[in-house]
Amino acid sequence: MRDIQSEQDTRNIPLKRVGVSDIQYPIRVMDRKSGTQRTIAKINMYVDLPKEFRGTHMSRFLEVLNRHRCNMSIKNIENVLDDMKRVLKASESHIEVRFPYFILKKAPVSGIESFMSYQCAFLASKKEKMDFVLEVQTPVHNLCPCSKSISKYGAHNQRGIVIIKVRMKKLVWIEEIVEIAEKSSSAPLYSLLKREDEKFITEKAYENPRFVEDVVRNATLMLTKDSRITYFSVEAKNYESIHNHNAYAFYESYKNENTK
Numbered sequence: 001m002r003d004i005q006s007e008q009d010t011r012n013i014p015l016k017r018v019g020v021s022d023i024q025y026p027i028r029v030m031d032r033k034s035g036t037q038r039t040i041a042k043i044n045m046y047v048d049l050p051k052e053f054r055g056t057h058m059s060r061f062l063e064v065l066n067r068h069r070c071n072m073s074i075k076n077i078e079n080v081l082d083d084m085k086r087v088l089k090a091s092e093s094h095i096e097v098r099f100p101y102f103i104l105k106k107a108p109v110s111g112i113e114s115f116m117s118y119q120c121a122f123l124a125s126k127k128e129k130m131d132f133v134l135e136v137q138t139p140v141h142n143l144c145p146c147s148k149s150i151s152k153y154g155a156h157n158q159r160g161i162v163i164i165k166v167r168m169k170k171l172v173w174i175e176e177i178v179e180i181a182e183k184s185s186s187a188p189l190y191s192l193l194k195r196e197d198e199k200f201i202t203e204k205a206y207e208n209p210r211f212v213e214d215v216v217r218n219a220t221l222m223l224t225k226d227s228r229i230t231y232f233s234v235e236a237k238n239y240e241s242i243h244n245h246n247a248y249a250f251y252e253s254y255k256n257e258n259t260k
Contacts, residue, residue, distance in 0.1 A: 011051075012051050013051055014048070014049065014050055014051040015048065015049040016048060017046035017047070017048065017094060018046060018047065018048075018049045018056045019044070019045045019046035019047060019056065019058070019061055019094075020044070020045050020058055020061045020062070021044040021045075022042055022043075022044065023041075023042065023043040023044070023045070023062070023065070024040060024041075024042060025040070025041050025042075025043050025065060025069070026038065026039075026040055026041075026069070027039060027040075027041045027069060027072040027097070027099065028070055028071070028072065028073075029072060029073060029099065029101065030073045030074065030075075030173075032173040032174070032175045032176075033104075033175075037101070037102065039099045039100055039101065039102070040099065040100070041072070041097050041098060041099035042097075042098045042099070043065065043095065043096065043097050043098075044094075044095065044096040045061040045064070045065065045084065045093075045094070045095050045096075046093070046094040046095075047084055047085065047088045047090035047092065047093050047094070048090050048091055048092040049090075056088060056090075057088065060087045060088055061084070061088075063087065064080065064083045064084050064087055065080075067083065068080045068083070072097060072122075074122065074132070074134065074171065075171075077095065077097075077122055077124045077130075077132060078124070078126065078130045078132075080095060080124075081093045081094075081095060081124060081125070081126040081130060082126065085126070091127060092125065092126065092127040093125065093126055094124070094125045095122070095123075095124050095125075096121060096122070096123050096124075097121060097122040098119065098120070098121040099119075099120055099121070100117045100118070100119055100120070101117065101118045101119075101120045101136075101174050102115045102116070102117050102118075103115070103116050103118065103175060103178065105188075105190055105191075107190055107192065107193050107194065107197040108190075108197055108200045108201065108204075109194070109196040109197045109199075109200050110193075110194040110196055110197050112192055112193075112194060112197075113192075114190060114191035114192035115191060116189065116190065116191050118136060118137060118138055118139075118174065118178055119136075119137040120134070120135060120136050120137070120174055121133075121134075121135040122134065122135075123135060123165075131167070132167065132168075133165050133166065133167055133231075134165065134166050134167075134168070134172065134174070134177070135163065135164070135165045136163070136164050136165075136174055136177040136178060136181070137161055137162070137163045138161070138162045138163075138164070138177070138178050138181035138182060139159060139160070139161055139189050140159070140160050140161070140162055140181060140182060140184075140185035140186070140187070140188065140189060140215070141157065141158075141159060141160070141185060141186050141187040141188065141189055141201065141205050142157070142158055142159075142160045142185050142186045142205070142209075142210045142211075142212075142215065142238050143155050143156075143157050143158075143186045143187075143205040143206055143208070143209045143210065144156050144157075144158070144209060144211070145209035145210070145211055145214075146211075147242075148206065148209050154206075155206065155209065156241050156242050157186075157205060157241060158238045158239050158240055158241045159189070159238075159239050160185065160212070160215070160236060160237055160238040160239060161236070161237050161239075162181035162184065162185065162215060162219065162234065162235070162236050163233075163234075163235040163236075163237075164177050164180065164181060164219065164223070164232065164233070164234055164235075165231075165232065165233045166223070166229050166231065166232045167229070167230045167231040167232070168228050168229050168230065169228055169229075169230055170228040171228070172226070172228055172229060180219050180222045180223065181215075181219060183218070183222070184210075184214075184215045184216075184218035184219040184222070185208075185210055185215050185218075186204070186205040186208045186209060186210045187201050187204045187205040187208065188201075211247070211249075212236040212237065212238050212247045212248060212249040213249045215234075215236040215249070216234045216235075216236045216249040216250065216251050217251070219234045219236075220232075220234055220251050220253070223253075224253065224255070229255060230254075230255055231252070231253065231254050231255060232252065232253055232255070233250070233251065233252035233253075234250070234251050234252070235248075235249075235250045236248070236249050236250075
């Protein structure tokens with residue numbers, strides 16, 4: 001049959017990324033407590049396309065994904081990228097794997113257990129060397145220091161999100177990133193709380209007021225001390241409860257300049 005994608009293109013324009021996006025796919029990822037856990041990912045897969053080729057072969061991306069479906073882990077992601085380059089005859093490959101990750105958490109007083117979900121991503125590319133970034137989004141609870149200072153009764157609270165991205169030279173667990181984000185904020189979130197837990201969390205947040213700037217700086221101090229991490233960024237956003245806008249702060253650090 002005629003292979004139209006491989007026919008010569010005369011427009012002389014190489015493309016940086018071509019491929020498939022928004023693939024809904026079941027995967028297994030590494031779990032610090034249980035070994036692995038099953039989840040559903042949304043996956044983007046791309047390669048570069050030289051100027052002389054009209055198109056790429058989309059079905060081959062799915063063939064690669066099928067071969068690695070049981071091991072979509074940090075340790076195996078480079079093999080996926082190498083497979084993409086080989087099968088699609090490309091010099092550069094990229095993959096983005098976004099998925100909900102579940103952690104079983106105990107309420108602080110009652111001890112009742114419930115699952116919390118965290119949006120995570122593996123963001124990886126390879127030309128000669130692989131570049132891998134782990135992204136973890138952690139929902140948190142923050143109480144406004146200014147509101148606490150000026151108010152006669154209580155202080156306004158808001159849910160927030162802390163997005164941490166890291167490059168690493170040794171394995172950093174998703175759970176560890178979640179812990180850093182939660183410790184940097186006024187209080188963690190839980191799916192299920194009894195009244196005694198609500199009291200504890202409310203009082204804990206009141207005793208630990210945090211601006212988004214505080215959250216980012218607190219997380220930065222902890223990430224800077226971790227010798228496994230060569231690069232990180234911290235992004236914090238509070239969904240304001242008394243404003244029609246959100247509060248935002250960001251920081252990034254190249255701890256090792258060779259990782260740029």
